[in-house]
Amino acid sequence: MRYQITAFILFAAIAGSRALPAQQGKSSDVGIAQTPPMGWNSWDSYGLTINEAQFRSNVQVQTAKLKPFGWNYSIIDEGWFLRNPQDRPHPELLQFELDAFGRYIPVPARFPSALDAQGRNEGFAAMGRWVHAQGLKFGIHIVRGIPRESVRQNLPVEGSAFHAIDVADQTDACPWDPTNWGVKDNAAGQAWYDSLLHQYAAWGVDFLKVDCIADHPYRISEIRQIQLAIEHSGRPILLSLSPGPTDLSHAAEIGSLAQMWRISNDIWDVWKSDRPFPRTVDSQFALAAAWAPYAQPGNWPDADMLPFGELRPKPDVGPGPRKTRLTIDEQQTMLTLWAMARSPLMLGANLTMLDAETLQLVTNRDVLQIDQKALASREILQEGDMVAWTADLGNREHVLAIFNRGDVPLHVTKDLASFGLVVRTWKARDVWQRKTVTPIHSVDQMIAPHGCVLLMLQP
Structure with a gap:
């Protein structure tokens, strides 16, 4: 969700490895998210307004141009149940599509395939089947x-003797979303989430993004209920928690229940700002370093979406419909940092307007391999505006990323041993230049403002 939160938390960097213990009975056992999830999410370009025609058009481009590179989740973000999303600034005017058991269902005027031949609203079942037929995985936001x-109508909870009034915690409300009440930590609350996940499993949902739960506030009781409801549903569904900043003290607990969780508030196409919202690319360096030790199969700290390409027709934050305000150097830096930290990669571009530059950026096989396969990723050095990360790729192959966070060009001259790479001479491939360079024992690079150098190294 993308609404301004004025409070923010600054995490201190963590030294050493603090990987989470393997989770028993959770994602590591059923094969969910064994590598960082990659996909496309509607939020950055469509906000609350996405409709079926727009979604299908984007997924068709994703299938043709991105799926071969591993971008395999297709996600409808918030607002699919709103009849009048344009009235979001006036909550008293909002109208919702609900089923007989009080659950949100897609609005047929926006998602016509929700209606079956008899005119019954079958939700996203047809949409899920269609996404799967493209060889992709289907996700939704709640x-x-x-x-x-x-609650006002006190509707029954499917599969139980409870009603909505038994479920609702009317002392708890999301501070930036007026549509829901919190859920009590009791049998009625569990029955409610069991009902939801039974519905989503029937729709073929593979990815569930749950908002207003990882921070401001951190609702561990509802996280537990949702995770248990996923188990009860019988379908392996990836659980993604939002927004951040998730507190590091919750790492082990949240990692035992979810596969993804946000490490920060929402990030948009801004390099640096004095404002606490939205988060900027530059502000993610410290958080990425702090959370990197926790990345492992089934557990992926999430640095948030990639606001690349055309962000239109309805981006929720910023100066209206636009091409990303990040320069190509800043986009390369962002994707490199996300890859080195092994963050999930969720692209926010309007894919129907996908340009050659953005396509080349997000289909660089080397940087995607780093995100998917790197081991022991870590920040290794900071000196002024220079930040360096290293990672291992196995078979004695290593990765070195050097970033220039400053506003002027940075000349870096250092032996590779300064970065912990002690072999005398290395064969090197420049990932962003897409070329092999002469065997090296040192770095002598001029790095553009907000830019980076990314090298794959073999002895």
């Missing part, structure tokens, strides 16, 4: 809780 309208 805000935690139970609809206030369901």
